[in-house]
Amino acid sequence: xxxxxxxxxxxxxxxxxxxxxxxxxxxxxxxxxxxxxxxxxxxxxxxxxxxxxxxxxxxxxxxxxxxxxxxxxxxxxxxxxxxxxxxxxxxxxxxxxxxxxxxxxxxxxxxxxxxxxxxxxxxxxxxxxxxxxxxxxxxxxxxxxxxxxxxxxxxxxxxxxxxxxxxxxxxxxxxxxxxxxxxxxxxxxxxxxxxxxxxxxxxxxxxxxxxxxxxxxxxxxxxxxxxxxxxxxxxxxxxxxxxxxxxxxxxxxxxxxxxxxxxxxxxxxxxxxxxxxxxxxxxxxxxxxxxxxxxxxxxxxxxxxxxxxxxxxxxxxxxxxxxxxxxxxxxxxxxxxxxxxxxxxxxxxxxxxxxxxxxxxxxxxxxxxxxxxxxxxxxxxxxxxxxxxxxxxxxxxxxxxxxxxxxxxxxxxxxxxxxxxxxxxxxxxxxxxxxxxxxxxxxxxxxxxxxxxxxxxxxxxxxxxxxxxxx
Ligand code: HEM
Numbered sequence: 001x002x003x004x005x006x007x008x009x010x011x012x013x014x015x016x017x018x019x020x021x022x023x024x025x026x027x028x029x030x031x032x033x034x035x036x037x038x039x040x041x042x043x044x045x046x047x048x049x050x051x052x053x054x055x056x057x058x059x060x061x062x063x064x065x066x067x068x069x070x071x072x073x074x075x076x077x078x079x080x081x082x083x084x085x086x087x088x089x090x091x092x093x094x095x096x097x098x099x100x101x102x103x104x105x106x107x108x109x110x111x112x113x114x115x116x117x118x119x120x121x122x123x124x125x126x127x128x129x130x131x132x133x134x135x136x137x138x139x140x141x142x143x144x145x146x147x148x149x150x151x152x153x154x155x156x157x158x159x160x161x162x163x164x165x166x167x168x169x170x171x172x173x174x175x176x177x178x179x180x181x182x183x184x185x186x187x188x189x190x191x192x193x194x195x196x197x198x199x200x201x202x203x204x205x206x207x208x209x210x211x212x213x214x215x216x217x218x219x220x221x222x223x224x225x226x227x228x229x230x231x232x233x234x235x236x237x238x239x240x241x242x243x244x245x246x247x248x249x250x251x252x253x254x255x256x257x258x259x260x261x262x263x264x265x266x267x268x269x270x271x272x273x274x275x276x277x278x279x280x281x282x283x284x285x286x287x288x289x290x291x292x293x294x295x296x297x298x299x300x301x302x303x304x305x306x307x308x309x310x311x312x313x314x315x316x317x318x319x320x321x322x323x324x325x326x327x328x329x330x331x332x333x334x335x336x337x338x339x340x341x342x343x344x345x346x347x348x349x350x351x352x353x354x355x356x357x358x359x360x361x362x363x364x365x366x367x368x369x370x371x372x373x374x375x376x377x378x379x380x381x382x383x384x385x386x387x388x389x390x391x392x393x394x395x396x397x398x399x400x401x402x403x404x405x406x407x408x409x410x411x412x413x414x415x416x417x418x419x420x421x422x423x424x425x426x427x428x429x430x431x432x433x434x435x436x437x438x439x440x441x442x443x444x445x446x447x448x449x450x451x452x453x454x455x456x457x458x459x460x461x462x463x464x465x466x467x468x469x470x471x
Contacts, residue, residue, distance in 0.1 A: 023062040024048070036453035039331040040362035043070070049363050056345025060355075068333065068356045069349075074364045074405045077342050080104045080412040083357060084335040087268070089201045093212040095264030104416045111245055113420055116269070119168060119236045120424040123308045123394060129166055130306060133428060136162045137435040144468055151444060151464040152282050156181065156191065158432060159278040168236035170270065175225040177274065180218065189214040193271040198329055198456045215267035216260055222270075223255050238273075242266055276327040277425045279459055283325035284318060284429055285436075286460050287377050289444040294379070295437075302438035306430050311391060316379035318429045319396065323365050323404045324377055329456045330362045332409035359410040362458070370403050377449075397422050436468070443467040 024046070031042045043049045049072050052059040057073035071077065087100035094101065099116075102109040119125065140161040144154060157178055163169060164176035180186045189196065189211050199208035223230065223239060230239055231250065243250050246262060288295050294317060301313040311319075336355045341348050351357070366374035371381040385396070385403045397407060399415045407419035419425075436442065448461040 025063055028063060038362065038451050038458065040360055043360050044363055049360060058344055066354070066356050068358055069351060071357070071359045071410065072364055073367060074402045074411055076402055076411040076413045076415070077344065078340065078351065078357065078412055080416050082336060082338040082340050082351070083412065084337050086332065086334060086409045086417060090197045093197050093200055093215065093264065094268035095261045097261050098265045098268040100268065100417065115241045115245065116238065116420045119238060120421050126423065126427045127308060130431060132166055133162055133431040134435050136165045137432050141436065141440065141468060146467065146469060148465050148467050151285060151466040152462060154466055155281040155285065156278040159274045159281060159428070162428065163274045168234045169238060171229045171233035171237055172222055172226040173229040175222070180222065186214060186218055189218065190271070193275055194329070195455065195457045216263045219263040219266045219270070227252055227255065238269060239266065273421060277428055279457060280322060280325070280327040280425065281429055281432060283327070283460055284321040284433065285444070285466070286447045286449060286464055287321055288317065289442065289447055290449060291377060298433060299437045302434045306427065306434065308392060308394070311393065313379065314433050315393060315426070315430050316382045318426055318433065319382045320377060320379050322406045322426070323381060326361060326365070326406045326458050328406065330458060331358050331360060333358045334410055357410055359405060361405050364405055393423055393426050439471055440468045441471055
């Protein structure tokens with residue numbers, strides 16, 4: 001167990017209810033930044049997580065000079081508007097107009113969010129994409145047959161290929177995203193965009209800041225190289241929609257003059273579109289391949305097409321992966337911008353302007369009071385949160401559902417920032433798994449489910465290999 005100075009004794013816990021405010025900076029930096037462990041394992045191993053649980057789910061400490069309210073459970077504690085927008089600290093990289101950096105009530109933010117939801121969230125739209133996802137997955141997998149490949153790379157390339165080709169999403173058919181991922185210039189940027197952003201903000205890392213600036217030429221290049229395909233795509237196209245919202249003409253000349261802030265904003269939408277999903281897919285295949293009984297059931301289920309009106313075994317497995325692994329940094333700090341009182345375990349706690357709030361998402365997704373076997377990879381964990389027989393992907397991840405926190409930085413009441421790409425990501429993964437396990441046999445080796453060190457984005461250890469053969 002890590003030593004945290006001034007940790008209160010077991011008897012002192014009750015009295016000290018919210019005052020675990022020792023400065024943990026030194027231990028935190030040594031354990032996470034120097035040794036490369038995840039913040040969640042810091043909180044678990046330091047005793048902070050257990051302390052918070054005994055304390056109604058929260059406690060406070062000092063970190064980097066600020067008092068932080070740490071939360072170890074998934075229930076919402078505050079309204080979103082008392083906290084600074086989630087990506088405000090990285091707006092110098094992702095753009096100040098990106099919806100994640102704008103106040104919740106900003107009308108332009110709402111317009112952009114609704115536009116994205118119309119493309120990525122409606123069950124009707126997703127249903128129409130089913131055939132294309134299968135077709136593009138097959139096209140890519142055919143090229144990969146009988147080769148020993150990195151599982152991480154295959155997960156990335158497959159998602160890049162599908163996202164680039166799907167009608168009405170990006171339509172980068174002339175030069176798909178795969179092309180840029182192969183170039184020396186963009187290879188790292190495309191694989192570690194979220195990581196780079198968090199490193200740049202956390203420690204003012206110069207290299208990360210330089211890498212982050214590549215967003216500008218990257219977006220210019222993909223639009224310029226694919227102008228004609230985007231031009232002939234439907235009005236749902238995410239790139240065209242942003243042009244429309246800003247009232248910018250869609251011409252080759254206008255593309256050359258897009259303001260830098262809009263280019264950054266586009267990168268903050270386009271890169272997470274594939275990066276989160278491909279990391280999640282890497283976890284998903286790793287978990288399936290590490291659990292023979294689950295793999296067998298996945299193969300049986302894979303011949304059924306996805307049905308958004310009911311949860312299939314494969315959907316449960318995808319969601320279980322999102323619960324246990326996640327594809328977004330485990331701990332994100334949000335600044336308190338409005339002093340308010342919150343109720344925790346029948347006590348009132350004053351959250352003051354200048355403090356921060358953080359949710360320990362990995363540990364809170366393993367809440368023993370919610371999930372049947374929280375530390376195991378088991379689809380029954382998802383079964384245990386179903387409220388009735390009619391649950392779907394959409395109902396399980398509705399704004400007011402708080403059991404699994406993988407799509408918000410912290411849970412706030414009604415979660416207005418809950419990821420607008422969540423249904424699309426689950427849908428794509430579910431379709432890809434169907435395609436792989438219904439038509440191919442998989443031979444996977446060197447899989448590890450341990451968290452990679454020195455990675456803020458939760459990834460399994462690198463090195464897993466996959467060979468796919470036609471059945
Ligand atoms: C497994 C996949 C994914 C995970 C784990 C994930 C996770 C997250 C998280 C944690 C947030 C922060 C929400 C907050 O501020 O509290 C977020 C926001 C966001 N995500 Fe995702 N995401 C995923 C897939 C996607 C996809 C496919 C897209 C498609 C473009 C996307 C676009 C966005 C956008 C635009 C926001 C900002 C929302 C807002 O501020 O209102 N994400 N996501």
